[in-house]
Each structure stands twice: as C-alpha cells, then as structure tokens.
Amino acid sequence: MQDQPETETTEEPGKREQAKAERRSRIVQAARDLIRETGDTNLSMRMIAKRADVSLATPYNLFGSKRAVVLAVFEDERDFAVRFSQIQAANAIDRLFDAHALAVSYFTDDPDFYRPLWKALLDSQGTDETGLVTPERLARNRAAWHALLEAGRQEGLLMADLPIDEVERTLSYLANGVMLNWAMGALPTEALLPSGALGYAVALRGVATPAGQDILLPRIHAYSRMLAPTGEATGGARLRARST
Amino acid sequence: MQDQPETETTEEPGKREQAKAERRSRIVQAARDLIRETGDTNLSMRMIAKRADVSLATPYNLFGSKRAVVLAVFEDERDFAVRFSQIQAANAIDRLFDAHALAVSYFTDDPDFYRPLWKALLDSQGTDETGLVTPERLARNRAAWHALLEAGRQEGLLMADLPIDEVERTLSYLANGVMLNWAMGALPTEALLPSGALGYAVALRGVATPAGQDILLPRIHAYSRMLAPTGEATGGARLRARST
DNA sequence: AGCCGTTTTATAACGTGTTCTAGTTTTTCT
DNA sequence: AGAAAAACTAGAACACGTTATAAAACGGCT
Numbered sequence: 001m002q003d004q005p006e007t008e009t010t011e012e013p014g015k016r017e018q019a020k021a022e023r024r025s026r027i028v029q030a031a032r033d034l035i036r037e038t039g040d041t042n043l044s045m046r047m048i049a050k051r052a053d054v055s056l057a058t059p060y061n062l063f064g065s066k067r068a069v070v071l072a073v074f075e076d077e078r079d080f081a082v083r084f085s086q087i088q089a090a091n092a093i094d095r096l097f098d099a100h101a102l103a104v105s106y107f108t109d110d111p112d113f114y115r116p117l118w119k120a121l122l123d124s125q126g127t128d129e130t131g132l133v134t135p136e137r138l139a140r141n142r143a144a145w146h147a148l149l150e151a152g153r154q155e156g157l158l159m160a161d162l163p164i165d166e167v168e169r170t171l172s173y174l175a176n177g178v179m180l181n182w183a184m185g186a187l188p189t190e191a192l193l194p195s196g197a198l199g200y201a202v203a204l205r206g207v208a209t210p211a212g213q214d215i216l217l218p219r220i221h222a223y224s225r226m227l228a229p230t231g232e233a234t235g236g237a238r239l240r241a242r243s244t
Numbered sequence: 245m246q247d248q249p250e251t252e253t254t255e256e257p258g259k260r261e262q263a264k265a266e267r268r269s270r271i272v273q274a275a276r277d278l279i280r281e282t283g284d285t286n287l288s289m290r291m292i293a294k295r296a297d298v299s300l301a302t303p304y305n306l307f308g309s310k311r312a313v314v315l316a317v318f319e320d321e322r323d324f325a326v327r328f329s330q331i332q333a334a335n336a337i338d339r340l341f342d343a344h345a346l347a348v349s350y351f352t353d354d355p356d357f358y359r360p361l362w363k364a365l366l367d368s369q370g371t372d373e374t375g376l377v378t379p380e381r382l383a384r385n386r387a388a389w390h391a392l393l394e395a396g397r398q399e400g401l402l403m404a405d406l407p408i409d410e411v412e413r414t415l416s417y418l419a420n421g422v423m424l425n426w427a428m429g430a431l432p433t434e435a436l437l438p439s440g441a442l443g444y445a446v447a448l449r450g451v452a453t454p455a456g457q458d459i460l461l462p463r464i465h466a467y468s469r470m471l472a473p474t475g476e477a478t479g480g481a482r483l484r485a486r487s488t
Numbered sequence: 489a490g491c492c493g494t495t496t497t498a499t500a501a502c503g504t505g506t507t508c509t510a511g512t513t514t515t516t517c518t
Numbered sequence: 519a520g521a522a523a524a525a526c527t528a529g530a531a532c533a534c535g536t537t538a539t540a541a542a543a544c545g546g547c548t
Contacts, residue, residue, distance in 0.1 A: 016516075044503075055526060055529095058527080060506070060507080066506090163464075163468035166472070170418070173439065174417055174418050180424055202414055202450035203414075205450030206445070206447055206448065206460070206464070207446055220450070220451070223410075224411075227407075228407070259544095259545065263544085290533085290535095299496060299499095300499090310534095
C-alpha cells in the first residue's frame with residue numbers, strides 16, 4: 001500500500017537526501033532571519049543551530065563552516081542571473097553599467113541585511129581557498145562580464161586588442177575593494193553605486209576606442225559629481241578633516 | 245651626581261613612559277618574530293604576550309586589540325615615505341608607477357612575512373572604524389597619491405578637469421581589491437605587481453589626455469602580457485578548470 | 489622615607505568557530 | 519522483519535580574542 005511506486009522518481013534523491021535538504025534550508029533560513037533581526041550580532045553558529053532546531057554539529061556536517069552557511073544565504077537571496085539576462089540597453093557599455101547598477105541595487109536596497117552578510121563573509125578567514133563567492137557562482141559571473149566586454153569590443157567601443165580576461169579581473173578587484181570598504185563601514189551606502197560605477201567608467205575608458213571614450217566621459221563626470229559634496233563648487237573634503 | 249641634568253630632555257617622557265614604550269616595542273617585536281617564524285599560525289595574543297614577557301592583558305592595555313598590534317608591526321616595518329620621496333622619474337605617470345612598484349616591492353620581496361600580516365589585518369573584524377591602515381598613515385598616503393595625480397594633471401598628461409580625489413579613491417579601491425585577493429591566496433605573488441599596475445594603467449588612461457594615453461598604452465600591454473600565461477598564443481585559462 | 493595613583497600581573501571568565509566523542513535515531517538494503 | 523549504514527544529537531572540549539577581577543609592583547611626589 002504505502003509502497004509508493006517510484007514511477008518517475010528515477011533521479012529523486014530518496015527520503016534521506018530530502019530530509020538533509022530540508023535541514024539545510026532550515027539552517028539557511030535561520031541564518032537569514034537572524035541577520036534580518038539583529039544585524040550580525042547574535043549571528044553565531046549556536047544561535048543559528050538553535051533557531052534551525054538542529055544540533056550545533058549539523059551545520060558543520062552540511063556546510064562545513066560558518067562562512068559556507070553565510071555564503072549559502074547570499075546565494076539563496078539573489079536571482080541575479082535572471083534579471084541580468086533581461087538587461088536591454090542600446091550598447092554594450094550601457095549594458096555594462098546597467099549590470100553594475102543591478103548588482104549594486106541588491107545591496108543599496110537592503111543595506112542592513114547585506115552589510116552584515118558581507119562582513120561575515122570577509123571575516124572568518126578563508127581557511128579554505130574559497131574567495132568571496134562560491135566557485136560556481138564566480139565562474140558564472142566571470143563569464144557574464146566577459147561576454148559584456150567582448151560585446152563592447154565587437155561593437156567597436158573597446159580596443160580591438162583588448163586583454164579581456166585581465167580587464168575583467170581588474171574590474172573585479174575594483175568591485176572587491178569597493179565592497180570591502182563598504183562592508184567595513186568606511187563607505188556610506190549612498191556612495192556605493194557611484195564609487196563602483198566611477199571606477200568602472202574610468203577603467204573602461206582606459207581600454208576604450210575613441211567612440212567608447214566619448215560615451216564614457218559623461219559618465220565619469222556624472223558619477224564623480226554624485227560623489228562630490230552636495231554644496232559648494234570647490235569640492236573640499238567634507239568628511240575627513242585631518243586633525244592632529 | 246646622578247642627578248643627571250635634564251638639559252635637553254624637556255619633552256623626555258620620564259621613566260614610566262619609557263618602560264611603557266619598551267614594553268610596546270617588545271610586543272611588536274614578538275609579533276614580528278612569530279610571523280617570521282611560523283607565518284600566521286601561532287600568532288595568538290597569548291603567544292605574543294608570552295614571547296614579549298608580558299601578561300596577556302598588557303597588549304590590550306597598550307594597543308587595544310590584536311589588530312592594532314599587527315598594524316603596529318606593519319607601520320614599524322616600512323620606511324615608505326623616505327624612499328617614496330626619492331623617486332625621480334621623467335614624468336608624473338612614470339613616477340606614479342615607480343611609487344606603485346615600490347609599495348608592492350615590500351610585499352613581493354618578503355611575501356611569507358607580509359601575507360600573514362595582511363591576512364591578520366583583514367581578519368579580526370574592524371570593530372573600530374579603522375580601515376586597513378592607521379588614519380595618520382592613510383592621510384599621508386592619500387596626500388602622496390594626490391600630489392602625483394595633481395602633477396600628472398599639470399604636466400598635461402591627465403585630464404584638466406580631473407576629479408582628483410575621486411580618482412585617487414578609485415585607485416585605492418583597486419589596490420585594496422588586489423591586496424585582498426593576494427592576502428586570501430587567490431592571487432599568486434608573481435601576479436601582484438602586474439595586477440595592480442595593470443589596473444592603475446587602465447584607470448589612469450581613462451582620465452588621461454591623448455598625450456598621457458600614449459604613454460599608458462604600452463604599459464597596459466606590457467602588464468597584461470606579464471599576466472598572460474607564458475606559453476601559447478590562445479591565452480587559455482591555466483589555473484582554473486571548471487570541474488563539476 | 490613613605491604615600492598614592494597608575495600599570496602590570498596572574499588568573500578566571502565569556503563567547504566565539506570548530507572538532508570530537510559516544511549514543512541515538514532514521515533510512516535503506518536484504 | 520531485521521540488520522547495516524548513515525546521519526543527527528547532546529555535550530564536552532580546544533584555541534582563540536577579549537574583558538574583568540584582585541593583588542602586586544613601580545614610579546613620581548612631598
């Protein structure tokens with residue numbers, strides 16, 4: 001009777017894996033809730049485990065480390081690839097900045113959630129060799145940016161002999177640096193988008209054709225204007241006054 | 245007799261501060277030795293204290309945190325300002341890259357020492373608001389780069405309406421990102437210099453005058469060639485093969 | 489010399505990420 | 519149904535950064 005036929009369950013993972021998956025999702029959910037509620041205070045493995053109704057050892061069995069759990073929260077939260085593919089701008093450079101804006105929008109729209117998340121990611125020294133993101137996601141991202149740069153080249157906006165991979169990595173370093181400063185609190189949330197975009201604009205203009213340079217110049221000025229203090233024309237230092 | 249005249253010791257801090265300073269230096273020395281001996285394994289506050297022949301509490305009294313101790317090691321080790329001022333290249337852009345090479349040379353010359361140092365700096369979540377460097381040092385660095393960019397502008401190599409502060413920050417983000425990846429082990433030491441320099445070249449070319457762009461283009465190609473695999477012409481991915 | 493305030497010391501303690509043990513469930517296989 | 523394998527559980531334990539506590543040392547002062 002309860003010998004439920006496994007008609008179409010050829011790849012169905014069996015009850016064991018299923019329960020495991022459910023525990024996994026409970027843990028991720030617990031971590032997410034804790035971040036949402038109290039930032040990164042109280043985001044301890046013991047808390048996560050208690051919240052997920054599992055033993056302290058279980059997250060380690062299923063994920064391996066706190067970093068991996070947090071990373072799973074991160075992955076879970078974003079449907080970047082889908083929205084990325086929907087970007088439809090006139091030229092590759094505009095698409096590039098749309099993509100950047102899209103990526104950043106996640107963080108600026110919900111900074112109280114994402115800032116602790118990044119912080120937790122940057123903490124917990126990567127004993128393993130995982131960078132800031134899971135390898136799979138990283139590869140996907142790399143490919144996406146690569147494609148955009150390639151498109152820009154073929155549209156005659158970027159240099160014909162563009163060292164695409166190296167430039168892509170440069171943009172990645174730039175983004176990392178910006179995110180690092182933001183996560184550590186050195187960069188206010190309002191400055192996140194223009195800081196990154198200005199860097200992208202400047203760097204891309206460095207490898208652009210004259211046509212591409214013309215497109216990028218107004219962006220450079222626009223973003224740097226967004227970063228300059230709202231008031232006077234001198235553009236003095238508002239935040240830092242070098243005391244001592 | 246032993247009433248040693250304090251002739252020129254008007255600001256001499258007295259024996260108390262002196263002993264404190266000595267303890268401080270012993271602690272920094274201990275931290276440095278430990279890093280040199282075993283990388284960042286065994287670099288614990290308990291170890292540092294034991295090695296410096298002080299109580300565990302003392303480093304906290306004198307520095308405040310492990311991060312601060314490590315930072316002190318960092319500061320101590322470098323006479324960057326001196327050597328920086330000795331840079332004498334034809335134009336501002338060349339000087340800029342000389343400065344970059346100088347900064348990076350510290351790390352590439354002694355990676356086994358500096359990598360753990362950076363790692364320890366990036367760990368230990370910045371509970372305080374100190375960025376990656378002490379504020380004083382940061383201000384000095386900022387000023388130096390600022391001056392170089394300003395010189396480049398006045399030499400007609402960089403755009404006349406260059407948003408200097410914002411570009412300086414962009415370069416800083418870039419450097420942070422590169423250092424982060426290097427410290428985490430994602431970037432091999434040989435790639436540290438060209439990765440950073442390529443980023444600088446690309447970004448600077450984005451805000452350069454035609455004259456400046458001509459100077460920077462060969463650099464872009466040179467650095468990206470240094471980054472490309474030594475062998476074939478296809479320039480395939482050597483390191484990562486996306487298994488699974 | 490003798491007091492007093494500051495600082496170091498020794499030590500315990502807290503909370504953390506992580507690992508390990510042994511015991512208990514739960515699924516799967518025969 | 520019963521055995522075997524796999525997973526989770528509870529709990530202790532370790533090393534860590536950091537803080538707190540009381541006692542001891544020490545330097546500057548009158």
